[in-house]
Amino acid sequence: MGKEADLTPEMRSQDLAIEARGLVKRFDGTVAVDGVDISVPRGAIYGVLGPNGAGKTTTLRMLLGIIDPDAGYRRVLGSERPTEVARRIGYLPEERGLYPSMKSFEAIAFLAALRGVPLAEGRTRAREMLEDAGLGHAADRQIRHLSKGMAQQVQLIGTLIHKPDLVVLDEPFSGLDAINQGRLEQMIRGLAARGATVLFSTHVIAHAERMCDQVAIIAGGKVPFAGPVDVARDRLRPQVRLETRVQDGLWRAALPADARCDVKATGSAFWYFTLPETGVEPLLRALIEGNAGILSLSIERAGLHDAFVAIAGEAAARALEETREEIVVKKGRR
Amino acid sequence: MVSNRLQAIWVIARRDFVAVVFSRAFIFFLLGPLFPIIIGFFAGAVGASVQHDLDRAVIGVAMSAHDGERLVAARAAMIDHMTGGVPDMQVIADVAPGATFDSRAVLKKRQMSAVVTGTLDRPVLTGTQGKIEDWRGMVSMFAGHARSDHPDFYPDIRDDVVATSAAHEHTGQVVTAQAGQLLLFLLTMLLAGMVLSNLVEEKANKIIEVLAASIPLDALFMGKLFAMLAVSMVGVMVWGCGYGVMVLFGARHLPMLATPAVGWPLFLVLGFTYFSMAYLLLGSMFLTIGGMANTVREVQTLSMPATMMQLIVFFLASFALARPGTWIEKLAEIFPISSPYAMLAHAAEHPSLMPHVLALGWQACCVAVMVRGGAALFRRNVMKSGSGKVSKRKGKLTEAAA
Numbered sequence: 001m002g003k004e005a006d007l008t009p010e011m012r013s014q015d016l017a018i019e020a021r022g023l024v025k026r027f028d029g030t031v032a033v034d035g036v037d038i039s040v041p042r043g044a045i046y047g048v049l050g051p052n053g054a055g056k057t058t059t060l061r062m063l064l065g066i067i068d069p070d071a072g073y074r075r076v077l078g079s080e081r082p083t084e085v086a087r088r089i090g091y092l093p094e095e096r097g098l099y100p101s102m103k104s105f106e107a108i109a110f111l112a113a114l115r116g117v118p119l120a121e122g123r124t125r126a127r128e129m130l131e132d133a134g135l136g137h138a139a140d141r142q143i144r145h146l147s148k149g150m151a152q153q154v155q156l157i158g159t160l161i162h163k164p165d166l167v168v169l170d171e172p173f174s175g176l177d178a179i180n181q182g183r184l185e186q187m188i189r190g191l192a193a194r195g196a197t198v199l200f201s202t203h204v205i206a207h208a209e210r211m212c213d214q215v216a217i218i219a220g221g222k223v224p225f226a227g228p229v230d231v232a233r234d235r236l237r238p239q240v241r242l243e244t245r246v247q248d249g250l251w252r253a254a255l256p257a258d259a260r261c262d263v264k265a266t267g268s269a270f271w272y273f274t275l276p277e278t279g280v281e282p283l284l285r286a287l288i289e290g291n292a293g294i295l296s297l298s299i300e301r302a303g304l305h306d307a308f309v310a311i312a313g314e315a316a317a318r319a320l321e322e323t324r325e326e327i328v329v330k331k332g333r334r
Numbered sequence: 335m336v337s338n339r340l341q342a343i344w345v346i347a348r349r350d351f352v353a354v355v356f357s358r359a360f361i362f363f364l365l366g367p368l369f370p371i372i373i374g375f376f377a378g379a380v381g382a383s384v385q386h387d388l389d390r391a392v393i394g395v396a397m398s399a400h401d402g403e404r405l406v407a408a409r410a411a412m413i414d415h416m417t418g419g420v421p422d423m424q425v426i427a428d429v430a431p432g433a434t435f436d437s438r439a440v441l442k443k444r445q446m447s448a449v450v451t452g453t454l455d456r457p458v459l460t461g462t463q464g465k466i467e468d469w470r471g472m473v474s475m476f477a478g479h480a481r482s483d484h485p486d487f488y489p490d491i492r493d494d495v496v497a498t499s500a501a502h503e504h505t506g507q508v509v510t511a512q513a514g515q516l517l518l519f520l521l522t523m524l525l526a527g528m529v530l531s532n533l534v535e536e537k538a539n540k541i542i543e544v545l546a547a548s549i550p551l552d553a554l555f556m557g558k559l560f561a562m563l564a565v566s567m568v569g570v571m572v573w574g575c576g577y578g579v580m581v582l583f584g585a586r587h588l589p590m591l592a593t594p595a596v597g598w599p600l601f602l603v604l605g606f607t608y609f610s611m612a613y614l615l616l617g618s619m620f621l622t623i624g625g626m627a628n629t630v631r632e633v634q635t636l637s638m639p640a641t642m643m644q645l646i647v648f649f650l651a652s653f654a655l656a657r658p659g660t661w662i663e664k665l666a667e668i669f670p671i672s673s674p675y676a677m678l679a680h681a682a683e684h685p686s687l688m689p690h691v692l693a694l695g696w697q698a699c700c701v702a703v704m705v706r707g708g709a710a711l712f713r714r715n716v717m718k719s720g721s722g723k724v725s726k727r728k729g730k731l732t733e734a735a736a
Contacts, residue, residue, distance in 0.1 A: 061543075061717075066546045066547050067713075067717055083549075086549065087338070089547070091543075093547075095540040097540030097541040097544065098539065099535070099539060099541060100539060101357075102353075110345070110349055111548075114342065114345055114544070114545065116338065116341065
């Protein structure tokens with residue numbers, strides 16, 4: 001930490017793929033994004049976590065230069081004008097779209113050409129990547145004749161074909177089945193392994209928790225937390241689950257006053273409480289010396305979901321759940 | 335950055351060009367204007383034939399009685415062996431050898447296209463330059479056969495060119511100017527509708543987001559405009575070839591326009607350039623308007639006022655044509671959208687080239703401004719972008735980061 005503190009802001013900026021300060025965006029008088037600060041380190045997998053309408057897509061669009069912020073500052077891959085470094089960026093929007101009359105490999109080559117890859121090279125690479133993805137048979141098929149999932153994969157290949165330094169994926173997992181979600185997770189890890197920075201938005205905490213080095217929790221257009229996932233989780237004290245042979249004794253003084261107790265028919269008791277600030281050792285000592293009769297003891301670190309609730313509030317967490325349910329219902333209807 | 339932008343324009347233009355030209359619908363687009371042209375050709379051919387019969391070209395013969403009769407008889411004997419339009423010949427005066435005859439007075443007073451005087455050995459053909467060029471060989475041949483059934487030589491024809499009046503020539507050039515304006519208007523109107531709906535595909539297929547993230551929006555606009563310009567060039571070439579075929583088969587029946595003041599080659603080059611400018615100016619405006627539409631239905635609703643606007647511009651240019659030297663003419667030449675029409679008419683009537691250099695420069699500037707403005711408007715209204723007043727002061731970042 002001390003080493004990092006010695007760095008000047010400029011030096012720290014060089015280590016960041018994306019840096020945004022105080023981004024504000026209003027639509028027709030409504031504030032969609034309200035002073036967002038984000039710092040995405042180079043080579044990181046970074047998640048923007050929040051429910052629908054939280055401002056995730058608007059933030060990403062501002063970072064990509066699709067729209068300009070009303071206020072604030074952004075620097076992407078060292079440039080204050082994101083469109084100037086567009087060739088080093090791959091972008092998969094939430095609303096996927098390709099020209100329906102184009103053949104798969106042509107559509108990918110077109111997306112590559114937009115990012116500066118010569119057409120012939122793009123076509124060759126497109127065929128290779130389609131083969132690698134198990135879609136070689138679909139290379140000469142028009143997009144309109146592909147299934148939704150296949151079209152989505154074609155677009156994803158088109159997003160990555162020019163080997164971007166920064167990959168921005170807006171809700172990349174939505175619309176994918178479990179198998180393809182797994183493949184996508186692997187692909188994202190592969191990108192990070194080769195040094196690319198991956199920024200993706202999601203409303204699914206599990207994805208962010210499983211994959212991200214850092215997250216920005218966004219709710220109501222604000223970012224109450226941005227940083228490493230571990231730091232978010234460490235905002236909550238670990239939860240203790242204690243099983244004792246007896247229900248009472250001097251050792252009870254070591255437990256917090258709000259510890260919840262669940263007595264079993266056998267006479268043993270389960271205790272649930274937040275680990276006291278003093279730590280594990282004093283607690284264990286008090287339990288042993290007070291003859292609590294420990295049958296089992298587990299200390300669980302807070303999950304990202306709990307951290308999200310603690311950071312963004314119950315309302316945001318509920319909205320996040322509702323977003324998920326909404327999408328599941330929509331998928332079911334389809 | 336400039337090369338990146340040009341490359342982006344090329345990528346978009348190439349995609350759109352291929353998508354349009356290699357679609358089945360494009361064949362119908364190409365064939366569309368050919369139907370009225372074919373119908374017009376046949377109708378025109380029939381009409382021209384009727385007109386030809388009613389208003390047959392006549393060459394008056396004013397020679398000695400003997401020479402005159404032999405010349406008319408030679409024509410009558412040969413007409414069955416000749417194709418195309420052979421003018422009639424009428425003896426209009428018996429002119430004694432050595433006497434003078436005022437052919438010019440006859441041309442002014444009587445419905446004669448030309449007059450032959452002199453002798454069979456030395457005929458003199460009086461008429462306009464065009465008529466003399468058309469008929470010199472024919473009259474020489476008739477004179478040769480009039481002298482002998484087996485002519486050993488064909489006499490040289492002496493020309494007596496009647497210059498058409500300045501007023502007559504100007505009237506012809508005005509007709510050429512009107513024809514040029516009309517053609518320009520029809521071509522741009524035909525293509526403007528296509529431009530209007532050009533961004534709907536991207537919006538409907540939701541690819542606009544990827545495009546906006548990959549390339550500058552003005553490059554997208556330019557790419558689309560140039561693609562449609564290239565498409566229109568394909569159309570113009572096909573239709574031009576069609577017209578060429580018709581000229582080959584029925585040139586004599588097609589109306590001939592007066593030579594424009596700058597000459598035909600330059601007039602055609604200017605016509606092509608002004609068409610490109612008119613198309614780019616209107617196209618950039620229509621692309622912006624069309625960009626606001628989300629569905630084909632909305633585009634259809636927008637196409638009506640767009641067409642009306644084009645008509646107003648065309649009427650302004652036509653109106654200005656009838657008022658040379660007035661402020662209306664200047665307005666039509668300076669106002670960007672009507673400028674190509676007005677300047678094409680200018681080329682038909684005035685030989686100077688400098689006004690065209692200035693006009694083309696001005697129009698190119700207007701195209702650039704309209705494309706940039708259109709892209710900004712599209713970005714603001716469709717992509718819902720903001721004022722763009724982003725803090726670029728590094729100090730601010732340094733403070734924030736610290």
